[in-house]
Amino acid sequence: MIAANLSVSVDGYFAGPGAGPQQTLGQGGEVLHGWFAHDVADRDQLSAEDVLRPELERAGALVMGRDSYETAEAAWGPHPPFENPIFVLTHRPREDDVREGSTFTFVTDGFDAAIERARAAAGEKDVMLHGGTSIQQGLRAGILDELQLHVVPVLLTQGRWLWEDIGDLPIELEPVRTLEGVGVTHLKYRVRR
Amino acid sequence: MIAANLSVSVDGYFAGPGAGPQQTLGQGGEVLHGWFAHDVADRDQLSAEDVLRPELERAGALVMGRDSYETAEAAWGPHPPFENPIFVLTHRPREDDVREGSTFTFVTDGFDAAIERARAAAGEKDVMLHGGTSIQQGLRAGILDELQLHVVPVLLTQGRWLWEDIGDLPIELEPVRTLEGVGVTHLKYRVRR
Numbered sequence: 001m002i003a004a005n006l007s008v009s010v011d012g013y014f015a016g017p018g019a020g021p022q023q024t025l026g027q028g029g030e031v032l033h034g035w036f037a038h039d040v041a042d043r044d045q046l047s048a049e050d051v052l053r054p055e056l057e058r059a060g061a062l063v064m065g066r067d068s069y070e071t072a073e074a075a076w077g078p079h080p081p082f083e084n085p086i087f088v089l090t091h092r093p094r095e096d097d098v099r100e101g102s103t104f105t106f107v108t109d110g111f112d113a114a115i116e117r118a119r120a121a122a123g124e125k126d127v128m129l130h131g132g133t134s135i136q137q138g139l140r141a142g143i144l145d146e147l148q149l150h151v152v153p154v155l156l157t158q159g160r161w162l163w164e165d166i167g168d169l170p171i172e173l174e175p176v177r178t179l180e181g182v183g184v185t186h187l188k189y190r191v192r193r
Numbered sequence: 194m195i196a197a198n199l200s201v202s203v204d205g206y207f208a209g210p211g212a213g214p215q216q217t218l219g220q221g222g223e224v225l226h227g228w229f230a231h232d233v234a235d236r237d238q239l240s241a242e243d244v245l246r247p248e249l250e251r252a253g254a255l256v257m258g259r260d261s262y263e264t265a266e267a268a269w270g271p272h273p274p275f276e277n278p279i280f281v282l283t284h285r286p287r288e289d290d291v292r293e294g295s296t297f298t299f300v301t302d303g304f305d306a307a308i309e310r311a312r313a314a315a316g317e318k319d320v321m322l323h324g325g326t327s328i329q330q331g332l333r334a335g336i337l338d339e340l341q342l343h344v345v346p347v348l349l350t351q352g353r354w355l356w357e358d359i360g361d362l363p364i365e366l367e368p369v370r371t372l373e374g375v376g377v378t379h380l381k382y383r384v385r386r
Contacts, residue, residue, distance in 0.1 A: 168350050
């Protein structure tokens with residue numbers, strides 16, 4: 001299965017304006033990741049860990065865009081949070097970037113090739129699309145099976161919009177489940193084909 | 194309190210392309226109102242009635258744009274579903290349109306004036322903004338207190354987008370509650386000021 005997770009504002013932005021290596025979530029966009037660190041005082045409340053651990057565990061390989069790699073490189077340091085092979089789509093050939101637990105491999109022959117390499121690397125596990133750009137590509141290519149949106153209660157009004165450039169035909173979804181976290185609502189959908 | 198309800202796609206469209214009196218929800222947009230009529234086989238499941246009745250009951254007056262009036266006029270016939278005074282924002286003066294149970298009054302001196310007249314008419318009850326255009330105006334003017342989105346599992350990819358023209362500063366929301374319906378997820382937010 002090919003799946004993805006992304007934190008978005010209610011109006012569908014996954015980063016504020018000016019996102020880049022210096023400011024990974026753009027201006028005002030850090031609010032989108034605030035829920036990772038929210039205190040969960042009540043044991044009945046859902047923690048970020050409860051939601052994200054199964055997503056990390058299912059992953060056998062990751063595919064991300066060059067933009068996500070640049071922000072990830074700045075944010076993750078020597079030990080990325082994903083202990084999986086990571087395939088980075090790029091136009092410029094580049095040597096593997098080997099980190100503790102995972103290696104970034106640069107793929108220059110397109111999205112489909114990156115997906116194929118990730119599928120092979122993932123084996124029985126799932127291929128995860130990481131970041132807004134690769135999710136857009138996955139939707140456009142019709143290969144995304146499941147999408148979980150972590151909807152943060154804010155209208156950013158500008159920035160990088162997730163639903164840009166995903167084609168112009170309706171895409172039917174099927175609700176898998178909704179979970180209410182602290183300062184976030186987790187909507188998981190199956191993409192119908 | 195000033196509140197609103199709207200059915201939207203996951204990508205935030207409240208109508209497909211070409212919406213107008215002839216095709217009130219635009220091309221492909223009828224899917225957004227499908228949940229009104231979904232059968233609820235299991236008594237534990239939430240029906241449309243469960244969600245919409247309290248919203249109808251809290252309403253003391255409605256404000257809508259001219260576009261919503263035109264689609265409402267076509268859709269509702271002699272007996273509109275809202276038994277409340279309805280204030281329609283328009284540029285052209287027009288005589289009241291009296292229906293069974295409610296009267297449409299046309300307001301030509303702007304959004305604020307329409308809100309003031311609706312507040313006076315609503316008394317202790319709430320003023321409801323009806324339709325995407327009036328919600329956009331309410332957000333832009335900073336007077337909307339509560340917004341419930343009925344999120345329908347589809348990516349429409351085009352049409353009338355709710356988050357257009359609501360200003361360019363982030364608007365903080367506070368989750369009130371999330372309810373899972375049949376073919377729809379109801380996200381209710383308080384707008385923070």
